[in-house]
Amino acid sequence: MPTERTAGDQRALRLATGTALCLAASFGLALPIPFLAPVLALLFLATLNRPLPLKAGVVLALVAMLTTSIGLLLIALLRYYPVSGLLLIGLGLFVVFRFGLRGGNNLIVTFLVIGLTMISAAGTASFELALMVIGALVKGLLLAVIVVTLSHGLFPEPANAPPAPAAPTLPAEDVGRVALRATLIVLPAFLLALIDPARYLPIILKAVSLGQQSSTTTVRNAGRELLGSTLLGGALAILFWCALSLFVHLWMFFLWMLLFGLVLARKLYALSPTRFSPGFWLNSLITLIILLGQSVQDSAAGKDVYTAAAVRMGLFILVTLYACLMVHLLEPRRMNIA
Numbered sequence: 008m009p010t011e012r013t014a015g016d017q018r019a020l021r022l023a024t025g026t027a028l029c030l031a032a033s034f035g036l037a038l039p040i041p042f043l044a045p046v047l048a049l050l051f052l053a054t055l056n057r058p059l060p061l062k063a064g065v066v067l068a069l070v071a072m073l074t075t076s077i078g079l080l081l082i083a084l085l086r087y088y089p090v091s092g093l094l095l096i097g098l099g100l101f102v103v104f105r106f107g108l109r110g111g112n113n114l115i116v117t118f119l120v121i122g123l124t125m126i127s128a129a130g131t132a133s134f135e136l137a138l139m140v141i142g143a144l145v146k147g148l149l150l151a152v153i154v155v156t157l158s159h160g161l162f163p164e165p166a167n168a169p170p171a172p173a174a175p176t177l178p179a180e181d182v183g184r185v186a187l188r189a190t191l192i193v194l195p196a197f198l199l200a201l202i203d204p205a206r207y208l209p210i211i212l213k214a215v216s217l218g219q220q221s222s223t224t225t226v227r228n229a230g231r232e233l234l235g236s237t238l239l240g241g242a243l244a245i246l247f248w249c250a251l252s253l254f255v256h257l258w259m260f261f262l263w264m265l266l267f268g269l270v271l272a273r274k275l276y277a278l279s280p281t282r283f284s285p286g287f288w289l290n291s292l293i294t295l296i297i298l299l300g301q302s303v304q305d306s307a308a309g310k311d312v313y314t315a316a317a318v319r320m321g322l323f324i325l326v327t328l329y330a331c332l333m334v335h336l337l338e339p340r341r342m343n344i345a
Contacts, residue, residue: 240294
């Protein structure tokens with residue numbers, strides 16, 4: 008007789024299938040910034056073990072509206088009063104990260120950070136580019152919600168499944184320091200995107216991921232968690248690209264993503280236990296999707312894929328090393344008093 012799947016099995020299958028479906032659908036529909044939808048779907052599936060209720064969908068829609076509105080309002084400030092604009096965005100990032108560390112929804116935090124950074128940075132280049140990013144966010148959100156609902160229908164949560172463990176909360180005295188650290192991790196990537204938004208917007212998404220990951224990282228494991236997940240994501244992107252090159256087709260894109268997603272999801276849900284945290288595997292998968300998505304877009308545009316990928320990976324490593332430095336500098340020094 009076939010054995011009944013455990014809650015971990017269902018969650019791993021749901022995450023891998025949903026991410027692969029969203030990736031294939033996003034590229035198949037030629038959405039703007041096509042890697043954004045699968046990243047959102049991945050975050051939904053990793054943080055929610057139940058389908059999105061109607062109320063949550065309405066809240067996310069309102070957050071998306073607020074996100075885009077904030078980004079558009081900041082464009083003029085960045086163009087004409089850049090110092091004031093940067094200070095305001097830095098303050099906004101600090102408040103948003105602080106909200107998340109005090110128990111706020113991580114998805115809402117992600118949307119707000121995207122609005123503060125990606126949309127406002129795109130708008131400094133051209134208003135049309137900002138509208139394109141907004142369109143990508145809205146379309147990616149809609150596609151991610153549809154795919155998440157479908158994934159929960161295909162792989163429902165078992166009735167006797169234990170609830171997901173609550174995220175560890177930081178002591179109140181550490182919230183401000185960790186929020187400042189996450190803000191300082193994101194700001195340099197935002198400044199880089201202001202130079203050439205069309206080229207460096209993915210760096211912001213990576214920095215946001217690092218900023219959130221750093222909230223559960225200590226000095227002892229900063230290099231292993233932050234740099235290790237970035238390097239693993241880059242290595243997996245190279246392996247994925249080589250495998251996809253054997254037979255280039257949208258269905259193969261889906262199948263390879265499904266395979267890679269299953270391998271990482273098993274480790275994320277401790278079905279194949281490792282010494283790394285779930286955040287390590289989640290951020291490895293996010294890095295893989297961003298790097299791979301950019302390479303596919305470069306190939307479609309006729310660009311030199313390997314040079315662009317090498318430059319992009321180099322920037323990801325630099326951003327990650329900077330994040331490790333911030334973790335070291337902003338870790339409290341506890342003095343032993345004899």
